Amino acid sequence: MWRYSDSCQGCSSALSAALAWRRDLKNQKLLGISRQPTMSTPIYTVTSILSKPYVMKKDGDGYKGFLVDVLDKVAELVGFKYNIRLSKDGQYGSYNNGQWSGMIGEVVRREANIGLGDVIITRERERVVDFSKPYLTQTLRLLVKRSRRYDPGLGLLLEPFSVELWFYILFALLLVAILFVLIGRFNPFEWRQVASDKDPRGARHSFGLRESFMFVFSTITLQGYRETPRSLAGRVLAVSWFIFIFFTVVAYIGAAMTIISAEGGMPSLPFEGLEDIVDDGRISIGMVRHGSAFQSFKTSKEDIYQRVANYVEMRNSFVNNTAEGIERVRRSHGNFVMIMESLTAEYHAEQLPCNVMVYGKSHFSKALALFTIQGSGLKLKIDDALRKLREDGTLYKLQVLWWGKWFCFPGVAKRQQPTIRAVQVSFRRLAAPFLLLMVGAILAVVVLLGEIVFKKLRQ
Known part of the structure; x- marks a missing residue:
């Protein structure tokens, strides 16, 4: 009986190794990997873009940054070396005129094996490259010029409202006071039209020009006046003014408390x-x-x-x-x-x-994620390495290292202390009370005309 000899087993093992080497060599050519000796470590080309603190140039040669440290750890776990090369056009990558630009385009065209940068995963990019598991997540926010902090001094009383809003409030005050004067003078049911013997308190003089302004100013401080309007038109206007003042005072107090509580000033x-x-x-x-x-x-x-x-x-x-x-x-x-x-x-x-x-x-x-040539299989190895770095706390330590260098605060x-940002109240935020006051003023004028017509018809 014929037996499979040890020498044949050795031949079979050698044949399997040769086939594996050939298949590996073919994949290397497709991926553009520089690998000279058969058993040497693969060297990948990495395209990147300068962005603090992710990738930055060292004083001499080479690069540093959060992502450079991450890539060092990933390369150590996966088992490869790399050469970082900055993107030719300095862009992250977008699709225009039928082709991709930036780092995405270089990986798509197989000019690089790995994309390294604070690149955001999008549906369009996922169609042409393989993204790794995210190494960080973030949002979009506004970066603004830091305002000078100052002590407003006596101006603190005016700070809660914008200049525009103060002018609108002053205009509303004048308008309402003048309307009270008109109602007091022409409305047949107002105090001015009451006979002297039926007005022992002298209320008939309560809504002249001076008295009307006093009535309006006293209600701003939520204080009552000695008399209230007697006619229906005057009462409609008074109610509208009271509601407007209530919302305005509440908004002022809230904004003033925010300004006072704001750390270091306004x-x-x-x-x-x-x-x-x-x-x-x-x-x-x-x-x-x-x-x-x-x-x-x-x-x-x-x-x-x-x-x-x-x-x-x-x-x-x-x-x-x-x-x-x-x-x-x-x-x-x-x-x-x-x-x-x-x-x-x-x-x-x-x-x-x-x-x-x-x-x-x-x-x-x-x-945010790294990305590789689509279908290369390198993504799975990078995912496994990132998972290990996340589980053992390495990613968190690197993040603290690079985001922990605070020179300002x-x-x-x-x-981590919560901060209060003081913002002046604008006219847009009090548009509803102003609209209600306008409707009340128009309604008061209509009622005034109606009361005048009614009185004439009765006579």
């Missing part, structure tokens, strides 16, 4: 959010041209986000990259703000010269 920001900027029209909003942030705003179904995207396009306030936008914010006198990734904005807000800050609400939760405890 930040003189003329807006509270994106809607205020768009409505005002005096401040430009910057976004990276063809960036994922602008695409998120442009394709959103939310009205305010679409308005912001149209506002940026109309003013052509695009920037070529994040660094350019940050520099424009620093040089501006508060008339330029930048919508950007929150982690990058927080990093720059804590660096010298300490003249910018992160402000407002968060928009659009975004995931050192100390984690201080950084």
Whole structure:
């Protein structure tokens, strides 16, 4: 009987190794991996873009940063070496005129094996490259010029309301006082028309010019006047004025408490959010041209986000990259703000010269990830390495290392304290009470005319 000899088993093992080597060599050629000896460590080409604190140049040769440290750990776990090469056009990557630009385009064209940068995962990009599991998540926020903090002194009493709102309140006060004078003079049912013998308190003189102004001013402090209107038109106007004053006083007290509680004084920001900027029209909003942030705003179904995207396009306030936008914010006198990734904005807000800050609400939760050539299989190895780094706390330690260098407000405890941002109340926020007062004034005039006609018909 014929037996399978040991020498044949050795031949079979050698044949299997040769086939595996050939298959591996073929994959290397497809991926563009530089690997000279058969058993040497593969060397990958990594395309990147300079962005603090993710990837930065060292004083000499080479690169440093949060993502460089992450890639070092991943390369050690997966077992490869790499060469970082900056993207030729300095862009993250967008699809224009039938082709991809930036880092995404270089990986798509197999000019690089790995993309390294604070690149946001989008549906369009996922169609052409393989994204790893996210290493960080962040949102989009506003980076604004840090306002000078000052002690308002005696001006504190005027700070809760904007100058425009104070003028509107003064106009409403004059209008209501004049209406009370007209009602008191021409309304046949008002105190002025009461006979002297039926008016022992002298109330017939309660709504002349001086008395009407006193009535209006006394109600501002929520105090009553000695007399109230006697006619229906006067009472309608008085009720409308009381309601208007109530909402105005509540808004004033709330804004004043916010200003008093604000740490270090009143930040003189003329807006509270994106809607205020768009409505005002005096401040430009910057976004990276063809960036994922602008695409998120442009394709959103939310009205305010679409308005912001149209506002940026109309003013052509695009920037070529994040660094350019940050520099424009620093040089501006508060008339330029930048919508950007929150982690990058927080990093720059804590660096010298300490003249910018992160402000407002968060928009659009975004995931950051590395990416590789589609179908290369390298994604799975990187995912496994990132999972291990996350489980053993390495990613968190690296994040603390690079985001913990605070020069403006050192100390984690201080950084995590809640802050109160004082914002002046604008006319738009009190539009409803003003509208109600206007309706009440119009109704009072109509009732006044009706009472005059009614009295004549009775006579």
